[in-house]
Amino acid sequence: MSAAPDHTPTFAKHSITDRIGQAAPYLLVPVLILAGFIAIGAPTSWLTLTVSGLAMGMMIFIMASGLTLVFGLMDIINFGHGAFISLGAFVGVSVLFGLGGWTDAASLPLNIAAILLAILAAMLLTGALAWAFERVIVRPVYGSHLKQILITVGALIVIEEAIHVIWGGEETFLNRPNALRGAVTFAGAALEKYRILAVVVGLAIFFGLRLVLQRTKIGLIVRAGVENPDMVEALGYRLRLVFVGVFIAGSALAGLGGVMWALYEQVITAGMGENMMVLIFIVVIIGGLGSVEGAFVGALLVGLLQNYVAFLEPKLALVSNIGLMTVILLWRPQGMMTVAKGS
Amino acid sequence: MVRFLLSGDAPRSRILAVLLALVLVGLAFAPFIFPGVRALHTAATICIFILLVASYDLLLGYTGIVSFAHTMFFGLGAYGVALASVHMGRGWDALAVGTLAGALAATVLAWLIGLFSLRVRAIFFAMITLAVASAVAVLVSQLYQLTGGEDGLTYQIPRELTPAFRFGELFGVRLNGRLLNYYLVFFTCLALFLLLLRIVNSPFGRVLQAIRENDFRAEAIGYRVVVYRTAATCMSAAIAALAGSLYAIWLRYVGPDTTLSFEIMIDVLLMVVIGGMGTMYGAVIGATIFVLAQNYLQNLMGLAAEATAGLPLIPDLVDPNRWLMWLGVLFVLSVYFFPTGIVGRLRAGR
């Protein structure tokens, strides 16, 4: 028998550099904001861009969080995730149109109530569709990434086209509810009210998700399942049911993101979710597949960079995110925060 | 002789052999069997898509990795020819330089993407190619001074390849540069298709298939999976670029919609899956059926939409603009019930 010299706890060996290594991804956000400040020069423009970058990042995070968890938990890659974004946007916007009296009233509570109802409807419908989607589309192709990609792409097209058939038209324009139009001025910079709301909602979702993942038994099961699904089963939990729940919740979040994105862009198309998938994939890859924290940091980086670059050199905005992805993959080939598989 | 040309990879099904022979004869004599500008255009499109789909099959069917950047490589070849023709002026040298530059650019880009994504997980590849391809598409439409943006570029090709160049008549068909152009497309596609067939039946191709079946085991036996996958990606990209160059020479026009769009990517995916992944001959069958359907079935849908104009919902569903929806449905169903495609079925049912 070989003697393993490992009785001394390795816990004490955690050095300063290890800790900085773990915190480094979070530090990238302030570093990027600072770099933006230096590159842009004008403080007011910089503040406006930073807020809109954060707002955009938060919305991308909301859409990306479900995708990364679904992958981490069941090794399922869903290219059809964008369909839930589009569907959420169309359902939410239809509700907002229906509640036109509330959204046009100069009353913040009525406006917020209309948005909440729109979000509720969008999340319920996308969640319901996700339940069917998981059963019909995803379940038969467990274990084969190739088939998952093919079949979810097919489903994405069908759902997008179905949106065309149901709602018709190419582009639908909308106005934000009355109280959320316009901007507030802070330190000389114009900050759009809606973007501030988006940041608040995004933060709430992030901390809510973290709370669930860190403090509840479901959260423990999800985190453990990302690492070692078999062992979670062997400890007596039906991971399948948890997974279906995560899939539905993640898709409902995509629907929520869709509503928020619709109010941000003030125009919706059936293909909007598909277009968002490009940024979402970049976020999920640089964050590390399966990591919610990674997706959060990645989304903020992408949102900020996109806004700074669009100001400095508009044509390079999307390319800059490819550059960001390249740099991060050079630094950490698995993404910023990886989830250990097996032990 | 035939066996040598096919690299020993016989059709292995009598029906398939007959179908392939029909396609070959039909394309080889297209100008004489199917007269008319539109028919010839359809035939050339079929040739080019057979090559494009076959090069994609090298990746998807034989190597087992999904790429969404294949139309990007296709577009690189096409824009190579277009840009060279615009800047160097009409001439054979412009075609040669553009084609080579496009193929080279595609190879280098494929190598870079492979370097970043295949090293980690094959699944990264699908996502990264999607991101890169859409960034390139956006870039092409934004750099309009160079690329013509959404309008694309039109340019002149050597006179010998245009309808203006006439040199007689055969079997009642006027012989002109357009005919020469068609045969340039046809023979180049045929040669490159046979080359692809050779690649997948070589020892290299066998290793690719071993990796597709079980990459851990292939690595354990001593094959460097990343190297093989990257090499396959580069080859596939280079051939896609060559197909793009041919398309640019044939059309005398390039634009995002004809070469770069995500819709063409979906078309290519569908052609591979319907024809049969990992068979090469599937590309021939898939592309032929698909291009024919696209050119002639959409008209039929238009007629159906008109005929049902009074009914609820149905005219919306059969509207030619909803073509993509039915493709999507077909796609999902074929991945479920028909994963080996037409060629797989024919071979199994032999």
Added chain:
Amino acid sequence: MSEPILSLEAVETDIAQYHILKGVSLSVPRGQVTMLLGRNGVGKTTTMRTIMGLLRNKAGQIRFDGAEISGELASSRCRAGIGFVPEDMGIFSALTVEENMILAAVSGAPDRARLDWLFTVFPPLKTFWKAPAGTLSGGQKQMLSIARAMIEDRKLYLIDEPTKGLAPAIVSTMVGALRELKRQGASILMVEQNFAVARALGDHCVVMDDGRATWSGAMADLATDHALQERLMGLSMEAG
């Protein structure tokens, strides 16, 4: 003698295209420790995973506590009373020791008294209670893995190589803990390469070769019969 807690009858299991178990029949008596022995690659771990339900047997019966469980999910088998310590320990390294234990207590919050008992058996667990399990040493991870299986009373414990790669001092801690478990009347099926450990703990033993159980009997018989060891396992385990 009462019915065995677990019995396998001609169980066959495939992993991908490989036929690993070719008809395993064995039984595990109640309240005793049964050792599963054999060379590497004969199917011991596959047998354990098949019993737990992480692999499906394509033929044969698995009877646990009087019921056929071949069709049950791993999670149901756990809730029916099987505790599992896998060969790779199956630690959730991103979770703390505490969270690992909370997760293991499937029927509710961990029982305080039982936890205190586990702390006396495995003191490091208390020391590193709030630490991420990934930062533990190999021996401590093994302790956590066993403690996780023991946090609630199970009718049967499946323990796959608990002493693999551990220093001798920890091996004796482990043997002490398992002996304690045995003293409380637990039924255990255990894979063990270290013959000294196997002999110290085992009441019965089953020897496997090439996907089948080729011998079973009292541990004492095997321990004293070197010729039998030689024949069954191809080498004498006495030196181990």
